[in-house]
Amino acid sequence: MKGKDFLTLAEMTPPDLESVLSLSAALKKGRAAGAGSTVLKGKSVAMIFEKPSTRTRVSFQVAISELGGNPVSLSSSELQLGRGETIEDTGMVLSRYVRCMMARVNSHASVVKLAKASSVPVINGLSDLYHPVQILADLLTLSERKGRLKGLRVGWVGDGDNVCNSWAIGAALTGIHFVAATPPGYEPSGEAIKDAKHIATKTGAQIRAGTDPEEAVKGADCVITDTFVSMGLEAERDRRARAFLPRYQVSAPVMSAAKSDAIFMHCLPAHRGEEVTADVIDGPSSAVFDEAENRLHTTKALLCFLTLAPREFSKLRF
Numbered sequence: 001m002k003g004k005d006f007l008t009l010a011e012m013t014p015p016d017l018e019s020v021l022s023l024s025a026a027l028k029k030g031r032a033a034g035a036g037s038t039v040l041k042g043k044s045v046a047m048i049f050e051k052p053s054t055r056t057r058v059s060f061q062v063a064i065s066e067l068g069g070n071p072v073s074l075s076s077s078e079l080q081l082g083r084g085e086t087i088e089d090t091g092m093v094l095s096r097y098v099r100c101m102m103a104r105v106n107s108h109a110s111v112v113k114l115a116k117a118s119s120v121p122v123i124n125g126l127s128d129l130y131h132p133v134q135i136l137a138d139l140l141t142l143s144e145r146k147g148r149l150k151g152l153r154v155g156w157v158g159d160g161d162n163v164c165n166s167w168a169i170g171a172a173l174t175g176i177h178f179v180a181a182t183p184p185g186y187e188p189s190g191e192a193i194k195d196a197k198h199i200a201t202k203t204g205a206q207i208r209a210g211t212d213p214e215e216a217v218k219g220a221d222c223v224i225t226d227t228f229v230s231m232g233l234e235a236e237r238d239r240r241a242r243a244f245l246p247r248y249q250v251s252a253p254v255m256s257a258a259k260s261d262a263i264f265m266h267c268l269p270a271h272r273g274e275e276v277t278a279d280v281i282d283g284p285s286s287a288v289f290d291e292a293e294n295r296l297h298t299t300k301a302l303l304c305f306l307t308l309a310p311r312e313f314s315k316l317r318f
Helices: 014-032 055-066 087-094 108-117 132-146 162-174 190-205 213-217 235-242 253-257 288-307 310-314
Strands: 044-048 069-075 099-106 122-126 154-159 177-181 205-212 222-225 263-267
Touching: 014 132, 014 177, 014 288, 014 310, 044 055, 044 205, 055 069, 055 122, 055 288, 087 108, 099 108, 108 122, 108 177, 122 132, 122 162, 122 222, 132 162, 132 222, 132 288, 154 162, 154 213, 162 177, 162 190, 162 205, 177 213, 190 205, 222 288, 263 288
Parallel strands: 044 069, 044 099, 099 122, 154 177, 154 222, 177 205, 222 263
Antiparallel strands: none
């Protein structure tokens, strides 16, 4: 029976997200104490990769295994997708074999089509428009460091990319005040900002997108960036470097405009000397490796949320 899909983050309600983050923290604590789980015992999860991956691939493979399941890792070249089979046919076939699917794709339209055709939950492991699994880890990291989420201020400096789009939605769901500063022409998705602002009317979050990095980081509890040359955009490197540098680089002076105890986050991989300076990402305010670790714990919680009935999910204890 098909449960919920997870394509942008907007599929979740604020209580849903709170529950997933709470379970993530419990799973993290339980793993440290040696506790295990059999939520996926006897079940397989397919992982489709059109793009290279380190954190998504390993976090999903380990998460599925530690929940007792069998991860099935597939590149598009290994599937008939590489020879012209439609994504819809692939979804209908694979969903007869597995309990859940994760797809890391070039085009967001592909994961939408996969979800529509699939009879099991589909997770967006990254698309050109959204990266919702990353934001789960970011939110867990921020809550660990600050003890809360609602009312915090987060400043985004850099490209209005897939991570930025999903961050706007995650901030709206949790009551975070989120300000994105991007160069003209590199704004976040208008649809993502519209969705985030709609959600924010119910949670009290403030969501803004502009071009002023100083405004974005002023008084921020957390400063976030991402590479401005994402996978597939390498041919645009020179043009993007001219647009982003030096104004949209997170440096020590930029961090000094945030709160004195502000943290820095980045989804990785990072390019030191481009979107962030080495003294920031390798400095005491950086939380990037906690953030990377938390991809595992939030992935486990998400898989539980999507594959269990609501009553079963609410009874989970670790």
